[in-house]
Amino acid sequence: MLEFNVFYKLVAAIGIGLIIGLQREHTYFDATDRHPAGVRTFTLVGLGGAMVAMLCGLMESAAPFVAGFIVIGLLLVASHIAFGLSHHVESSVGSEGGAAPAAGITTSVALVIVYLLGALCWYGKLLESCVIMVVMLWILTVKQQLHDFAKKLSREDVLATVKFAVISALVLPFLPNQAYGPAGLQVLNPHTIWLFVVFISGIGFVGYVLIKIVGPGKGIWLTGVLGGIASSTALTLNLAGRSRENEAYASDFTLGIVLSWSVMYVRLYLICIALSGSLAGPLALPLLVPVVPSLAYALFLKLRTSRKRQEHSAGFSNPFKLLPAIKFGVVFTAVMFVANAARVYLGAGALLACSFLGGAAEMDAVAFSVIDMHSKSGLPVRELVLAFLFASLANTLTKGGLVFFLGAKSMRKPIVPAVVLICVTTAALIAVYF
Known part of the structure; x- marks a missing residue:
């Protein structure tokens, strides 16, 4: 047979x-x-x-x-x-x-x-x-394209890639994947902290590859979109730091950052409704309305950048900068520790304060926490929405501060309208729900 x-x-x-x-x-x-x-x-x-x-x-x-x-x-x-x-x-x-x-x-x-x-x-x-x-x-x-890309790489680029491989492939596996800290505040995980450092450095490499392939303008914008899907906070830190060495592309960096903020809201909304489909309606306003002014301002920056577009003769510098990523990893850990301390010692009654502190570091942690409280502890939808709004307000202020203090001076003025537009929209929504 x-x-x-x-x-x-x-x-x-x-x-x-x-x-x-x-x-x-x-x-x-x-x-x-x-x-x-x-x-x-x-x-x-x-x-x-x-x-x-x-x-x-x-x-x-x-x-x-x-x-x-x-x-x-x-x-x-x-x-x-x-x-x-x-x-x-x-x-x-x-x-x-x-x-x-x-x-x-x-x-x-x-x-x-x-x-x-x-x-x-x-x-x-x-x-x-x-x-x-x-x-x-x-x-x-894509034989020819790969050969052309290889020719664009400098010796410094190759060395930076080797360094990145070392910190990710050799250092990360040997760090203990265990949380340390006082009882109830065991959030200091060396493996997780270093993974975040690797992640920030990795965003820089993805952006650098895109820049090498499609040019600085489009490459930075695409990096912003991809960074918003992954982590808009890490993307903001990376592009702000990069702007100091490549100030000629400051307008492109600003646009990439604003795009990442817009994508972050959409990504978070999709994650939330995937976790709990019943929240699709209640979270539509707090997570999708801020996207409108953000994208509108991104379009304004795009049109203004296109009108002022000039070819710069200076090369785009190598992306590997480990020290800034380590510094932000330390700051990120400290903020998460403070946010968890507020949750433990202030109790559930201080939900909005905890959400504000947590949102300053990362929106995802707040989202997962409040959705879990809603599904298991019966957290009212109104308080859940307010928690999201307070977290997003703090997150926007934090990212705006990163650009203002860590980015090139030419980025300070154009980033302020984006922060103001999103914060004003979020504050108006908070007033509606209060």
Whole structure:
């Protein structure tokens, strides 16, 4: 009896090899490049990977897979050697000599990966194999863009990337993931604090990559949108600090920061209704109304920036600045400690004061706390809304202060209207609910 599951896995392996092979075949139009395998070879190698995996199961041994791996390696080596010899002969008999073009090492590596993907298909990892295939297609297709991006990087950029990898990959795993502090105030978690430091530094790297790809203007604005999705407070700190060394782009930094504030409100609203769908109506006014003046002012900044846009000859400096991120991590921890102390020692009756203090550090912590109190302790909707409003008011003032005191002087004047507009709108909503 035919087993459909067997043929399904084999077809998946064949399909992956075929798709990757078609992409590689397309690059044959580049006469200076050498490819040791085409669409047929890739398809057969994908099928072969699945077949040797099947044989491994039948024989209860990894020998077929290893043998297949060795055979493919030897064939690729033979292909490269044959190409080198043929080019040498052609150069010897031809009227013009020259250096041999580079052999297709990328294609050889892709062929080996297709062999591995064929084996993964046999073991039922079809989704994982398809995801890897898509990533491979992207890497193989954007060859020129990746090379152009690599050329834009300086030695300082590479060193900064290494430093970032060290603080995130080597330091973070060894920090204790345990909260310390007095009873009821155990909020000092070294792992969490350092993770926040890494997160702030990471926002700078994401923004720097965008700036390198699409230019300082659009790159900074996109960073603002992405930062608002992640953490508008961290984004504000990062861009404010960056503006001191790149003051020519201060207007772009201001726009990116205001955009992150707008996105923060929308993100928080979506998170809240995901946690409790019944709050979609009550939280619409306090979380979505402040978005209107914020986006309106962002549009004003965008139009004004476009009119004044000039090409700056100065390069954009490297993003790796660990010390400011550490300082903000310390401040963030201190504010969270004070906010939790107010909650513990002042009690639930001081909800608005606690929300104001907590919002000065991070809106998400306040949101999760009050929603939990609403669902478990029956916190009235009116008090929940006021808690959100007080937290957002403090959050806006904090972020405005970060820009005013840490950013370039040219950012102080344009950031004030954004702070005033959002705070006035929030204060009006507080008056309505009181």
